[in-house]
Amino acid sequence: MSKIIEVNGLSRTYKLKEGLKTALDNVSFEVEKGEVFGLLGPNGAGKTTTIKILTTLLLPTSGEVKIFGYDVVSDSNKIRDKINFVYGGEKGVYGRLTAKEYMHYFCTLYKIKNNNQNDLINNLLTLVQLHEAENQKIHTFSKGMIQRLHIARCLINNPQLIFLDEPTIGLDPLGAKLLRDIVKQLSEKGITIILTTHYMQEADELCDRIAFIRGGKITLIGKPDYIKKSCNNLNLFEATLSINDIEKLQKENFFRNLSIKTIKEPYYIINFEANEADIEFIMKYLSNFAEVLDIKKKEISLEDAYIFHMREVINK
Numbered sequence: 001m002s003k004i005i006e007v008n009g010l011s012r013t014y015k016l017k018e019g020l021k022t023a024l025d026n027v028s029f030e031v032e033k034g035e036v037f038g039l040l041g042p043n044g045a046g047k048t049t050t051i052k053i054l055t056t057l058l059l060p061t062s063g064e065v066k067i068f069g070y071d072v073v074s075d076s077n078k079i080r081d082k083i084n085f086v087y088g089g090e091k092g093v094y095g096r097l098t099a100k101e102y103m104h105y106f107c108t109l110y111k112i113k114n115n116n117q118n119d120l121i122n123n124l125l126t127l128v129q130l131h132e133a134e135n136q137k138i139h140t141f142s143k144g145m146i147q148r149l150h151i152a153r154c155l156i157n158n159p160q161l162i163f164l165d166e167p168t169i170g171l172d173p174l175g176a177k178l179l180r181d182i183v184k185q186l187s188e189k190g191i192t193i194i195l196t197t198h199y200m201q202e203a204d205e206l207c208d209r210i211a212f213i214r215g216g217k218i219t220l221i222g223k224p225d226y227i228k229k230s231c232n233n234l235n236l237f238e239a240t241l242s243i244n245d246i247e248k249l250q251k252e253n254f255f256r257n258l259s260i261k262t263i264k265e266p267y268y269i270i271n272f273e274a275n276e277a278d279i280e281f282i283m284k285y286l287s288n289f290a291e292v293l294d295i296k297k298k299e300i301s302l303e304d305a306y307i308f309h310m311r312e313v314i315n316k
């Protein structure tokens, strides 16, 4: 495998009236060809700043970033031809154009020969499942269709590396699934993809590797399974209960990180953190106001791992 992205000691500060704001602090990572690499972190963690630097839209304050072996500062033109990006919730579409007209417009900007434009547009609109809507004006498109059109647009220059910043934000579950399927197809074609998302299940489904970023630093990096296993002192339990007085349970300060999901009254699933040795005691305690139908250790999801690692940030 060859390295498509090499980031070494990257830092970026912004000048504010109050002084300097550090958005990225000595960040290093590498991405191999063909990987789907997820950058996950809370608002303000530094994801967009990272993407802007990697796409040559923003200069680093210090450190070195190479894309395809080219430096983002001195060789930005060589990089721009080979990459593209889509920001979630992106506006900037020309509503009065049809999808096809919009694609022709960008083909011309990307200097695609007139003779080749129709075939390319057909292929790309088919790939993002907009072929049937090609003559429809964009202002009639749903958010999901617009987002898929952005993806088609970002593929015009045949990029080997694409950046998708929260691509499914604001999409309904079906629209989001369609978009995830397209991301998988692009990955299967060998395109390297950098993805940011706040949806952990999406990251788990799509990403080969993930970096957790918080406060401008990468705190954990690896395959989704590695990240889940990294919480080895996190013991989550899931109990299915029949509860008559749910308010009483909600008021309990007894549990660490209690979450309650209603199945159908009076049945509930509760998740909580506990030591394995305390489970018998907890069962007895619960039986004071609920019938315990089932209790088991919960498999750690990527979301559990994320909450575990970001807890101090979330609690601030």
Ligand SMILES: Nc1ncnc2c1ncn2[C@@H]1O[C@H](COP(=O)(O)OP(=O)(O)OP(=O)(O)O)[C@@H](O)[C@H]1O
Binding pocket: 014, 015, 016, 021, 022, 023, 041, 042, 043, 044, 045, 046, 047, 048, 049, 050
């Ligand atoms: N142009 C700017 N001027 C000043 N500060 C900025 C600027 N852009 C970003 N920041 C600050 O840098 C930090 C990192 O921001 P960034 O947008 O990279 O985070 P993010 O992880 O993408 O967040 P989100 O999930 O909300 O998009 C934040 O504290 C943010 O307020």
